[in-house]
């Protein structure tokens with residue numbers, strides 16, 4: 348799945364980054380799903396009725412795999428929200444204010460996702476709170492019309508910027524950046540997961556934005572954990588910051604957060620549903636998602652992140668133990684630096700001697716029962732798995748299945 352259009356050397360990292368995050372809490376983690384065990388993937392009545400297969404997710408938070416699973420307190424809050432009528436804008440404003448207070452940032456709103464936050468943040472920078480301009484978007488006649496971006500930060504989600512009709516101006520060096528900013532510049536977009544790929548870092552980006560009077564935006568969609576990221580970038584001086592709600596935060600899949608300056612968040616709300624003649628009208632967020640996102644943020648702040656990390660490490664050890672009886676299998680752990688910042692276990696073997704490639708192995712795991720999704724493509728470390736999105740106990744099912752698939756292939760190759 349190519350979510351990003353990065354140079355190929357970055358693809359693995361970013362395919363993962365684009366995607367990752369969510370949290371199974373440590374001891375006593377409760378999942379809104381079936382209990383683990385054989386047949387986990389068949390346990391849902393509603394999906395069985397629809398003839399849709401479920402998977403064990405050993406891969407991470409990928410939208411095409413439906414992101415993450417909401418903890419019961421989030422889905423219960425959504426159910427509660429569904430029982431009453433409210434004024435949508437009032438809910439948006441009050442939930443946003445509470446989230447901002449919890450995170451210690453100036454202002455916040457719940458969006459349809461990080462992509463929705465990018466769309467609305469850009470609209471806020473272009474049209475502000477001017478009703479005529481709001482209705483006019485994406486026709487930019489009489490408005491600013493450019494957004495500056497580092498060449499290495501271009502990605503599939505910048506479509507949400509371009510939906511506003513703006514032209515992206517690519518820069519590489521700090522000198523390019525100074526030269527690219529003009530009276531046409533509406534915003535400067537930064538992709539947090541690509542911070543090591545560009546010549547201009549976070550602080551410099553903010554410094555230039557402030558000095559030149561251009562609002563700066565940081566797309567940190569998949570970049571919790573760690574928890575501190577939820578406030579780090581606003582504190583650093585970014586005017587707007589986006590997070591996905593349905594990745595590491597384990598909120599509703601179609602929710603996200605736009606954080607930042609009060610004036611811009613107010614403008615973003617005006618550019619959004621339920622206001623009808625707006626660019627944001629198609630990215631509607633229901634009362635259930637707004638409430639679910641608020642509760643997901645509250646929960647994430649309360650979570651024992653250290654215990655959760657230890658739990659992931661222990662589950663990786665448990666997988667290693669099962670797999671260690673496969674002689675010659677190379678195993679190791681790694682933690683991606685930004686995005687998907689959780690422990691992963693990689694597996695490497697002699698593909699020609701064992702008669703099975705990592706793609707074959709991943710395919711077999713996906714197609715057989717229970718269906719298991721692993722991280723196979725573009726990963727320099729080999730095929731990898733993470734307990735990040737697994738229900739408790741699933742790590743053993745996954746390790747045993749991988750061992751079976753590899754052992755079978757190997758004995759076939761030797762017979």
Ligand SMILES: *Cc1c(COP(=O)(O)O)cnc(C)c1O
Nearest residue numbers: 365366460461462504568569591
């Ligand atoms: C996932 C992702 C998005 C989109 O997030 P949604 O919450 O699915 O809208 C945007 N930018 C980056 C970098 C992402 O990883």
